[in-house]
Amino acid sequence: MAGGLFTWPSDEPRLIGSERDGVISFPARPGEQEHLLGRRGTLWSFTTQQFRPPSPPYDGQDTAETFAPYALGYVELPGELLVQGRLTEADPAKLAIGQEMELTVVPYTTRPDGTEVLTFAFMPVGGADEQEQDGDA
Amino acid sequence: MASTGIRDRVAIVGMGCTAFGEHWDKGVSDLLIESSTAAMTSAGVTREDIDAYWLGTMGSGTSGLTLSRALRLDNKPVTRLENFCATGSEALRNACYAVASGAYDMAMAIGVEKLKDSGFSGLVPTPVPGDGTGSDLTAPAAFSLLAPAYARRYGVDDAELKDVLARIASKNHHNGARNPRAQFRKEVSRETVCAAPLVAGALGVFDCSGVSDGSAAAIVVRAEDAHRYTDKPIYVKGLSFVAGPATGTSDPAYDYTTFPEVVASARDAYRQAGVTDPRRELALAEVHDCFTPTELVLMEDLGFADRGFGWKEVLAGTYELGGDLPVNPDGGLKAFGHPIGASGLRMMFECWLQLRHEAPPERRIASVDAGRTLALTHNLGGRPGECVSFVSVVGSEPSA
Numbered sequence: 176m177a178g179g180l181f182t183w184p185s186d187e188p189r190l191i192g193s194e195r196d197g198v199i200s201f202p203a204r205p206g207e208q209e210h211l212l213g214r215r216g217t218l219w220s221f222t223t224q225q226f227r228p229p230s231p232p233y234d235g236q237d238t239a240e241t242f243a244p245y246a247l248g249y250v251e252l253p254g255e256l257l258v259q260g261r262l263t264e265a266d267p268a269k270l271a272i273g274q275e276m277e278l279t280v281v282p283y284t285t286r287p288d289g290t291e292v293l294t295f296a297f298m299p300v301g302g303a304d305e306q307e308q309d310g311d312a
Numbered sequence: 313m314a315s316t317g318i319r320d321r322v323a324i325v326g327m328g329c330t331a332f333g334e335h336w337d338k339g340v341s342d343l344l345i346e347s348s349t350a351a352m353t354s355a356g357v358t359r360e361d362i363d364a365y366w367l368g369t370m371g372s373g374t375s376g377l378t379l380s381r382a383l384r385l386d387n388k389p390v391t392r393l394e395n396f397c398a399t400g401s402e403a404l405r406n407a408c409y410a411v412a413s414g415a416y417d418m419a420m421a422i423g424v425e426k427l428k429d430s431g432f433s434g435l436v437p438t439p440v441p442g443d444g445t446g447s448d449l450t451a452p453a454a455f456s457l458l459a460p461a462y463a464r465r466y467g468v469d470d471a472e473l474k475d476v477l478a479r480i481a482s483k484n485h486h487n488g489a490r491n492p493r494a495q496f497r498k499e500v501s502r503e504t505v506c507a508a509p510l511v512a513g514a515l516g517v518f519d520c521s522g523v524s525d526g527s528a529a530a531i532v533v534r535a536e537d538a539h540r541y542t543d544k545p546i547y548v549k550g551l552s553f554v555a556g557p558a559t560g561t562s563d564p565a566y567d568y569t570t571f572p573e574v575v576a577s578a579r580d581a582y583r584q585a586g587v588t589d590p591r592r593e594l595a596l597a598e599v600h601d602c603f604t605p606t607e608l609v610l611m612e613d614l615g616f617a618d619r620g621f622g623w624k625e626v627l628a629g630t631y632e633l634g635g636d637l638p639v640n641p642d643g644g645l646k647a648f649g650h651p652i653g654a655s656g657l658r659m660m661f662e663c664w665l666q667l668r669h670e671a672p673p674e675r676r677i678a679s680v681d682a683g684r685t686l687a688l689t690h691n692l693g694g695r696p697g698e699c700v701s702f703v704s705v706v707g708s709e710p711s712a
Contacts, residue, residue: 222513
């Protein structure tokens with residue numbers, strides 16, 4: 176997990192992208208103008224990951240036995256770009272293409288030295304309280 | 313500028329293919345020796361007769377030494393190449409063009425992969441430095457996006473689509489059960505497919521191809537020399553390979569119901585081969601069924617069904633062993649298994665058997681007996697939105 180992907184700490188975290196000649200990139204490209212991306216977008220497509228992905232690149236500290244399935248998807252940020260990321264809602268029955276999503280920050284893993292690592296994720300707009308609890312679990 | 317092709321200028325005169333599966337007792341060299349020896353035996357030639365080699369492997373060896381060491385080749389040209397899951401087909405394409413150019417009289421295309429030794433049941437990606445903007449979905453997650461996209465675009469409800477996908481898996485297992493070289497040799501019911509644990513999205517274990525070890529090989533000569541080696545050569549009619557612009561995963565206009573790369577390579581291969589109605593002209597097709605929704609989408613991209621009607625053709629049994637156009641009569645990636653570098657040549661091996669009337673009786677297809685002489689292989693590498701695609705058309709008769 177790279178640093179510098181989102182503004183933190185923040186009550187309203189934003190993804191840190193970059194812009195040059197009207198072209199927006201995420202993650203930010205070196206040497207370009209910083210561009211904070213919008214916090215809301217629509218769910219463009221999604222799927223679920225039911226088994227622990229090969230490692231590397233996956234670097235969670237869980238094992239095949241303790242791995243918890245998660246959802247991931249593409250969120251289209253209007254006028255900006257598509258961002259791939261985790262979704263806080265892991266039940267596909269509660270997700271739908273086109274629904275409104277908002278950026279949040281969730282725990283990702285704990286390093287062997289005790290460092291807590293956070294990552295960005297998208298949560299459905301509406302049911303925010305419940306979604307945040309899912310993300311912390 | 314034109315992709316004019318090499319229709320009927322070269323022919324395959326020998327092929328070999330190992331069993332695919334868990335070869336804990338064999339190394340890469342053993343598999344290469346087994347498939348190449350079988351290919352040379354079927355053509356009645358030896359290593360000394362072969363002028364050049366193209367070895368396809370995604371990650372089971374580097375450089376031509378992987379093959380020259382195994383076969384103890386005496387300073388022959390050996391090219392090792394990789395093009396994702398289309399690696400085996402790419403080896404064949406290069407060998408065919410080398411012979412067609414006149415540079416060599418005889419070339420071997422050979423593919424190999426040993427995947428089981430990694431200890432991980434799936435593909436282990438090779439780390440390539442990048443800027444972090446690439447998609448990092450696992451392969452099943454990436455291909456799972458096809459299913460809801462297709463269902464939504466064509467108004468198929470989720471349960472019905474699951475049944476369509478289960479029929480594809482069940483068909484390929486049915487065919488694999490009739491193939492002694494296949495990794496999975498049991499029939500699997502649609503109920504079992506649907507009840508399997510989920511892997512990604514709506515895809516369960518039985519929606520995914522087999523991860524396996526294996527090797528396959530082909531010997532290519534100029535068409536006019538072919539009858540020196542066999543009475544039943546397989547003529548190369550068209551070979552098309554494209555690499556897409558890889559913009560799909562960041563393009564909101566891409567909707568995951570087609571592979572534009574497949575459409576482009578099919579159009580090119582059909583034009584080279586003079587095929588205008590693939591659904592009725594082909595005797596069989598071996599396609600890249602890495603996951604069940606892939607095979608569904610390919611039926612439309614390859615012109616075997618009208619847009620939005622592939623799922624109905626699947627339900628009608630069009631692509632089954634006894635159907636109008638049998639697809640993956642050898643079990644496909646699903647049941648035969650998918651040792652990456654070998655898969656494209658494994659597909660060609662089935663065309664070789666079927667068009668020469670050498671397939672075992674239990675999976676012989678009626679279309680060949682009915683007089684159809686053409687077969688297609690399709691190999692895909694990458695994932696929806698960013699992939700490479702290969703299409704070949706071969707036939708048992710030279711053009712008039």
